[in-house]
Amino acid sequence: MAEEQRATVAGWGNTARANQHIVTPTSAQEIEELLHHAKHGVIPRGLGRSYGDPAQVAGGTVLSNAALQEFGPIDRTTGLVTLGSGVSIDNLLSVAIPHGFFVPVTPGTRQVTIGGAIASDIHGKNHHVDGSFMNHVQSLDLVTPTGLVHVSPTKDPDLFWATAGGMGLTGVILRATIKLLKIDSAYVTVDTTRHQNLDEVMAAMIEGDHRYRYSVAWVDCMTSGARLGRGVLTRGDHAPADVAQGRASAEDAIPTKPRLSIPFDAPSGLLNRLSITAFNEAWFRRAPKNKVGGIERISTFFHPLDGVANWNRLYGQRGFVQYQFVVPDDQADTIRLAIERLSSSKVPSFLAVLKRFGPANLSPMSFPTPGWTLALDLPVGPPALPAVLDELDQLVGQAGGRVYFAKDSRMSPASVAQMYPRIEAFRSVLNRVDPDGVMVSDLARRLNLRGTSNA
Amino acid sequence: MRDAFGQPQSAIVFGGTSDIAQATVRQLVAKRLDRVVLVGRNATALGELQQALTNSGCSTVEIVVSDAADPHSAPRAVDDAFAALGQPADLVLMAVGLLGDQRANDDSAERTAEMFTVNTTWPAAVLAGVRGRMVAQGYGQLVVLSSVAAIRTRRANYAYGAGKMGLDGYARGLAASLAGTGVTVQIVRPGFVTTKMTAHLDKGPFATTADAVATVIVKGLATKSTVLYAPGMVKFVFAILRHLPEALWRRLPG
Numbered sequence: 070m071a072e073e074q075r076a077t078v079a080g081w082g083n084t085a086r087a088n089q090h091i092v093t094p095t096s097a098q099e100i101e102e103l104l105h106h107a108k109h110g111v112i113p114r115g116l117g118r119s120y121g122d123p124a125q126v127a128g129g130t131v132l133s134n135a136a137l138q139e140f141g142p143i144d145r146t147t148g149l150v151t152l153g154s155g156v157s158i159d160n161l162l163s164v165a166i167p168h169g170f171f172v173p174v175t176p177g178t179r180q181v182t183i184g185g186a187i188a189s190d191i192h193g194k195n196h197h198v199d200g201s202f203m204n205h206v207q208s209l210d211l212v213t214p215t216g217l218v219h220v221s222p223t224k225d226p227d228l229f230w231a232t233a234g235g236m237g238l239t240g241v242i243l244r245a246t247i248k249l250l251k252i253d254s255a256y257v258t259v260d261t262t263r264h265q266n267l268d269e270v271m272a273a274m275i276e277g278d279h280r281y282r283y284s285v286a287w288v289d290c291m292t293s294g295a296r297l298g299r300g301v302l303t304r305g306d307h308a309p310a311d312v313a314q315g316r317a318s319a320e321d322a323i324p325t326k327p328r329l330s331i332p333f334d335a336p337s338g339l340l341n342r343l344s345i346t347a348f349n350e351a352w353f354r355r356a357p358k359n360k361v362g363g364i365e366r367i368s369t370f371f372h373p374l375d376g377v378a379n380w381n382r383l384y385g386q387r388g389f390v391q392y393q394f395v396v397p398d399d400q401a402d403t404i405r406l407a408i409e410r411l412s413s414s415k416v417p418s419f420l421a422v423l424k425r426f427g428p429a430n431l432s433p434m435s436f437p438t439p440g441w442t443l444a445l446d447l448p449v450g451p452p453a454l455p456a457v458l459d460e461l462d463q464l465v466g467q468a469g470g471r472v473y474f475a476k477d478s479r480m481s482p483a484s485v486a487q488m489y490p491r492i493e494a495f496r497s498v499l500n501r502v503d504p505d506g507v508m509v510s511d512l513a514r515r516l517n518l519r520g521t522s523n524a
Numbered sequence: 525m526r527d528a529f530g531q532p533q534s535a536i537v538f539g540g541t542s543d544i545a546q547a548t549v550r551q552l553v554a555k556r557l558d559r560v561v562l563v564g565r566n567a568t569a570l571g572e573l574q575q576a577l578t579n580s581g582c583s584t585v586e587i588v589v590s591d592a593a594d595p596h597s598a599p600r601a602v603d604d605a606f607a608a609l610g611q612p613a614d615l616v617l618m619a620v621g622l623l624g625d626q627r628a629n630d631d632s633a634e635r636t637a638e639m640f641t642v643n644t645t646w647p648a649a650v651l652a653g654v655r656g657r658m659v660a661q662g663y664g665q666l667v668v669l670s671s672v673a674a675i676r677t678r679r680a681n682y683a684y685g686a687g688k689m690g691l692d693g694y695a696r697g698l699a700a701s702l703a704g705t706g707v708t709v710q711i712v713r714p715g716f717v718t719t720k721m722t723a724h725l726d727k728g729p730f731a732t733t734a735d736a737v738a739t740v741i742v743k744g745l746a747t748k749s750t751v752l753y754a755p756g757m758v759k760f761v762f763a764i765l766r767h768l769p770e771a772l773w774r775r776l777p778g
Contacts, residue, residue, distance in 0.1 A: 075704070077706070082528065084527075084528035084529075085525075085526050085527060085528055085530070087663065087706065088662065088663065088704070088705065088706030089662065089706070109661070109662055121528060122525070122528075127525070127662055127663030127706055128612075128661050128662015128663045128706055129662065386748075387746070388528070390528050449528065449529065449746075454529075455529045455531070455555065478527060478528035479527040479528045479529055479531075481556060482558075511525050514525040515525035515526075515527060515533065
């Protein structure tokens with residue numbers, strides 16, 4: 070039987086902590102038993118990189134997917150591979166890259182599991198070309214409170230798509246078969262351009278994103294006036310084989326262990342308006358004005374923050390919140406309004422990430438929808454912050470946009486109903502596979518995702 | 525469920541019509557609080573607050589009438605409050621208190637007994653009942669209104685001060701007993717607060733308002749502090765005052 074212990078965990082933002090049982094099951098049978106006997110709610114947890122409270126359930130039981138490590142083999146012709154829910158993108162890349170494959174979608178960190186990638190239906194810099202993670206999942210095995218099921222876009226598609234971005238509420242993902250991307254080298258060709266304000270950044274993205282597989286802009290939310298939202302746009306593609314010649318072998322170019330580590334919580338307030346403004350300024354000046362055809366290692370291009378372990382501790386004991394939203398293309402002005410609102414309220418914000426999304430998939434709860442997305446890192450502490458974020462919720466909701474559950478830790482249930490109009494389809498799947506409401510997280514309680522209000 | 529800023533969505537308030545409780549609940553409702561049970565003695569006053577909270581968008585406001593002067597009513601008050609909420613309580617606020625008239629209490633066994641019943645016995649009994657509920661739900665925050673009067677008793681209000689001292693000490697032991705359960709306790713020690721309870725008195729030094737105390741509570745919910753002072757300054761003032769020689773202490777005004 071799986072070992073059980075009681076522990077306090079939080080999301081990556083280190084805010085609302087929850088005390089609960091943590092169990093690490095090793096088989097489908099163990100998971101079924103745990104779901105059967107659970108009293109106060111169960112939710113799966115991977116590597117804890119969600120910023121808020123989706124992978125915790127105060128007073129309940131967290132099922133860690135750490136022991137679900139089934140791996141491969143990788144089919145060399147199709148790129149298909151079956152992976153346990155607990156396999157991290159880090160593990161996967163260290164095996165796949167030397168074989169000439171890459172993960173079809175990666176977020177800004179390799180420290181996410183396959184289970185988490187599906188539950189949040191994660192996106193990366195290539196969403197405008199490749200869509201989100203679930204678009205590359207062929208099928209998955211899921212232990213629901215009513216039993217083990219195998220689902221795919223053709224077999225119980227409602228459950229398959231409800232699991233995408235379903236924040237773990239449809240059950241515990243056991244394994245998934247995903248299609249990897251064939252690559253010719255472990256390098257990326259990168260074009261970097263610097264832009265003096267938000268309009269310039271956005272114009273450049275509209276004009277040229279389609280020429281690149283990967284595109285993302287980092288914008289400065291501490292500037293105002295003519296320099297409001299100045300930014301650095303980096304775009305790239307997997308480099309052809311000849312680029313790699315004379316460079317380190319694929320094995321050497323694969324992700325490395327962090328070089329630095331933050332061993333303890335920094336004092337809250339270390340990251341304040343002054344230090345963040347200074348950082349943003351230095352970072353902007355350091356970027357090349359216009360550099361075409363740079364060559365970067367995969368880890369540098371995709372996962373720069375993985376170079377510093379536990380960087381979230383820089384935000385101190387009070388922690389930080391992320392705020393990521395998307396608005397339709399014809400509501401692009403919301404991006405400017407949001408940056409102006411933050412800038413004028415003196416709420417400090419680290420570099421924000423700006424990106425364009427392509428078409429959405431069929432999931433009712435998956436975050437990516439076509440348009441512009443902006444992600445902000447905000448230290449907890451400024452008294453104005455909660456109210457400013459509530460205002461942004463209104464702005465985003467009215468623009469027909471939505472906020473990302475994997476980043477959220479403070480939204481209200483009313484906003485969810487407005488932002489996720491297909492939530493009833495999601496709830497009807499939950500009512501079918503989990504009629505007793507066994508699967509629950511603090512996020513689900515806080516946002517009333519089950520629609521029962523006393524979940 | 526509390527959010528990243530420590531703000532609760534559901535709460536039970538004992539002593540719901542006290543000025544500090546009302547101010548706190550109003551501030552919480554302006555944030556994320558949406559389901560509230562108000563427990564108190566005065567059904568009319570509770571009804572007025574219920575209406576005000578409903579008007580400001582609270583989806584559920586329930587009332588439980590219970591009299592803290594009757595210690596036997598405590599278990600029933602806990603049962604009724606949790607039943608009325610119908611879901612786990614993110615927050616329980618204990619705001620019952622009676623300042624009394626010390627001169628009138630001085631020689632009255634009956635009135636002194638009532639002071640301890642209302643300020644100590646009933647709240648402690650309720651907290652014991654709440655403890656079990658909160659441990660069973662596996663999470664939650666308990667906020668207990670104490671007073672700087674609990675730090676050292678004074679001539680002017682020693683029955684009140686001693687009563688709060690008992691509750692304050694009980695609450696600190698309660699906090700220790702809950703370590704590792706996911707349930708936390710915070711004790712709030714306001715200085716002189718200008719409320720209906722103190723309207724007949726001269727303002728003490730560092731006087732504050734119910735709203736200011738509420739702000740300290742609402743902010744404090746996001747912290748790990750076990751004891752909160754309102755205003756923060758009285759913490760340092762009383763750190764010194766408590767060590768004054770008795771002869772000096774007795775002569776202090778107020």
